[in-house]
Amino acid sequence: MTTTTALGCQYRPQHHYTADRNWLNDPNGLLYANGTYHLFYQHNPSGTVWGNMSWGHATSPDLLHWDEQPVAIACDEQEAIFSGSAVLDRDNTSGFGTPDNPPLVAIYTSAYSLASPLAGRQAQSLAYSTDGGTTWTKYVGNPVADRGSADFRDPKVFWYDGAAGSYWVMVAVEAVDREVVLYKSADLKAWEYLSTFGPANATGGVWECPDLFDLPVDGDAGNTQWVLVVNLNPGGIAGGSGGQYFLGTFDGVAFTSETTVTEGLQEDDSRMPEYGWLDWGRDYYAAVSFSNAPDGRRRMIGWMNNWQYGAGTPTSGWRSAMSLVRDVSLATRGNRVVLVQAAVDPFDGGAPVYSDAGTTLEPGTHWLPAEASGDVLRIDAEIEPREARTVGLLLRAGGAEQTVLSYEPGTGVLSLDRTASGNTGFHETFASVESVAVPLEDGRLRLRIFLDRCSVEVFAQDGLATITDQVFPEEASTSLAVFAEGGPATLVSLDVVR
Known part of the structure; x- marks a missing residue:
């Protein structure tokens, strides 16, 4: 872990280097x-x-x-x-x-x-x-x-x-x-x-x-x-x-x-x-x-x-x-x-605290149990969109706060939306949506996501594309969900490591 002190512990990451002061x-x-x-x-x-x-x-x-x-x-x-x-x-x-x-x-x-x-x-x-x-x-x-x-x-x-x-x-x-x-x-x-x-x-x-x-x-x-x-x-x-x-x-x-x-x-x-x-x-x-x-x-x-x-x-x-x-x-x-x-994986060798595989995602939001929540997590997901218009995950969710990672198979675009991620008002340009074209491989999307208190790092299709964004949610915003819209999808696999 990086050096940490009591200064600013709400957002100080566990696995990313910060100067002590x-x-x-x-x-x-x-x-x-x-x-x-x-x-x-x-x-x-x-x-x-x-x-x-x-x-x-x-x-x-x-x-x-x-x-x-x-x-x-x-x-x-x-x-x-x-x-x-x-x-x-x-x-x-x-x-x-x-x-x-x-x-x-x-x-x-x-x-x-x-x-x-x-x-x-x-x-x-x-x-x-x-x-x-x-x-x-x-x-x-x-x-x-x-x-x-x-x-x-x-x-x-x-x-x-x-x-x-x-x-x-x-x-x-x-x-x-x-x-x-x-x-x-x-x-x-x-x-x-x-x-x-x-x-x-x-x-x-x-x-x-x-x-x-x-x-x-x-x-x-x-x-x-x-x-x-x-x-x-x-x-x-x-x-x-x-x-x-x-x-x-x-x-x-x-x-x-x-x-x-x-x-x-x-x-x-x-x-x-x-x-x-x-x-x-x-x-x-x-x-x-x-x-x-x-x-x-x-x-x-x-x-x-x-x-x-x-x-x-x-x-x-x-x-x-x-x-x-x-x-x-x-x-x-x-x-x-x-x-x-x-x-370089700070969770390497860690056993998942939650796993799922082969689940049909009917349209809607599917909240994961409490053991899958957290502000410092690695999430490995493989999704087959099938008939869904949009699939994805809700990260660091709580109350009105959520960071949305979504994929539209019709356009092949992966997006990270932090407009409701928490504290966005400190600068007019911070609330934003980032997007990248990511083709499905064998009809599937593979994601590796690192959450660390004030950040989200997404690696799609084994590192073909990455999206890195800061987020500043409340400490209690730790829930995790998967979702499908417009039709069913398949959650091929999901592992959450803490």
Whole structure:
């Protein structure tokens, strides 16, 4: 479980990381080293709204149980510490460590203040640790990459080893220009420009927090594709913040997209559903992957909030959580390659507290017994809509409150409706309905749903599509129901795990 205190316990999640106190946003410096996962993040050590940007720090042995550590890299009068990444410099290319004790190196954006000679610029800087991430020292030669730009930020660095050579690659953004810019380095200190990608596909907001990695398709190591992740705000598919991805090739110099639908800055958003989206909800942003994850896995985590209303969410003493960590892979679905996601499961191995199978759902709402209720649950459901016009589940229900997950087989659309989910009045854009097209497979819809006090994360058809939304219901709103409208359906299976 995440660190918790008595502060704001009504909404503080059990299985999602939150800072003990104060504000957090983008995950940064995601790294696995010496048996420990490191989660750094944008953090205000002094308040519950954005400001004083520093790198907070938490560690975990398993991505489920997190221990908050002291602030890792603090802002000062010269610079705020914006988003970035971290690597284990195994060969000590930087010279910050020794061959026997290779350093951890953080690559972050220096957002220079008025007190700095570089006031108004954003440039990339280094900090290093030789004690496993406990203490960090800023490099005296900072910044190491400076374009003289006010919007050059969010470096993601990885080691490339291919036909073009072996070197570090930095993937960053010129945010306002909606461009991903790539650089290379032998030592993390001196960087040489490689190429630029974009604008393309979703360009309704600034581009931020990029990532670039390759994955096997359908588990075939001989058939890989590169994935370029670009987060943007606003302009997400559900409104406000969101994350998109492109599939293609990377030759060590340039990324070439094979899934670009539109190029350049677009004013017409009619093609938005055709783009690759990391998540179709409102609350999954700045998602990036862990460096050096064991067993060759690609694991991602995102900020579970939205810049439209993030500063107003009704928590006390703390604000914002991270999503569950997700294993991501590439799979062929419907004759095309797509990114699929599976949550690192905090309920793994738990026995269901309630199960049902093979039940005919006559039209109406079917409330589950008390043992199936709760505010922290995993719900696995498989439904065959048959003649029903709409099928689905009522989540976190009580009184007039309910969050509705529904599916219409006629349109093939899965929707999450939080308009009556509880406290929605803190911002005019919060009450919303999120939707995604999800085809039935063998006439059935498979759902895995994680509830955790203030959030709903939905994984449909084994991670083909996900919807992540915050909700803020009363503590007593814990009931669960299944429903069918317009005709009977079959509840093929249902398991509720607490």
